[in-house]
Amino acid sequence: MATAMAPTVVERIVLEEEFRWLLHDEVHAVLRQLQDILKEASLRFTLPGSGMEGPAKQENFILGSCGTDQVKGVLTLQGDALSQADVNLKMPRNNQLLHFAFREDKQWKLQQIQDARNHVSQAIYLLNNRDESYQFRTGAEVLKLMDAVMLQLTRARNRLTTPATLTLPEIAASGLTRMFAPALPSDLLVNVYINLNKLCLTVYQLHALQPNSTKNFRPAGGSVLHSPGAMFEWGSQRLEVSHVHKVESVIPWLNDALVFFTVSLQLCQQLKDKISVFSSYWSYRPF
DSSP: OOOOOOOOHHHHHHHHHHHHHIIIIIHHHHHHHHHHHHHHHHHHTTOSBOGGGSOBOEEEEEEBOSSOOSEEEEEEEETTEEEEEEEEEEOTTTOOEEEEEEOTTOOEEOHHHHHHHHHHHHHHHHHHTSOTTOOOOOHHHHHHHHHHHHHHHHHHHHHHHSOOOBOHHHHHHSGGGGSEESOOOTTEEEEEEEETTEEEEEEEEEEEOOTTOOSOOOBOOOBSSOOTTOEEEETTEEEEEEEEEEEEEEOHHHHHHHHHHHHHHHHHHHHHHHHHHGGGTSOOOOO
């Protein structure tokens, strides 16, 4: 089995010059690119609005689904919070129309958006600590920075692409159920979350299981979206999901942010790959 030959003296000198150029020039060029891209990503989490001079403007998102017209409504997003909700639900059994909306004094914080924004801010902070005047001495130092930035970007992306898995009792106990006026009927649960670039609203209709029911009671575990037939215990009652209605709306600036995350992660990985090429010849050394 052939083994790689060690570089000659001339090759080693050339490699050292290339590596020096990589550390002193190209690394900072990539860092500038990353800063520009992440600045744009950060702006997406504050726009549309008036920047630092005041609160973010309100955006209205019309909820819809190709599979059902049982639920219709509008959610109003202001930065990382739902400031208003106006929802109509047509009950399947009798076509009765229920209307519920947020109380005027209430807002619902979307923790996923807030967390994603915080991770982007942390990535920008890491990059800003290595400005043009900073001299990288080793490839390992660059790899450590790229790993730290990639960790923050991956966490930001995951907060948007991976909604929390909640049990039905956790949804029932959520403060979201107390946001509405008039109050939600006891046989309804509501959940709101971000999934990729979409704002999603799920309405669960429930019915009580009778004490003499022959159904095998098996409480459902955590899930992003529960199915009809899922059971849980709440207070002294055993309940079952009878109908599930999910509607959603695309948030264009979240799609932009996800694209910026992907491009930034690719740039980080490409720089790591270039640094790692030199490890085939020698351990990282100072210049």
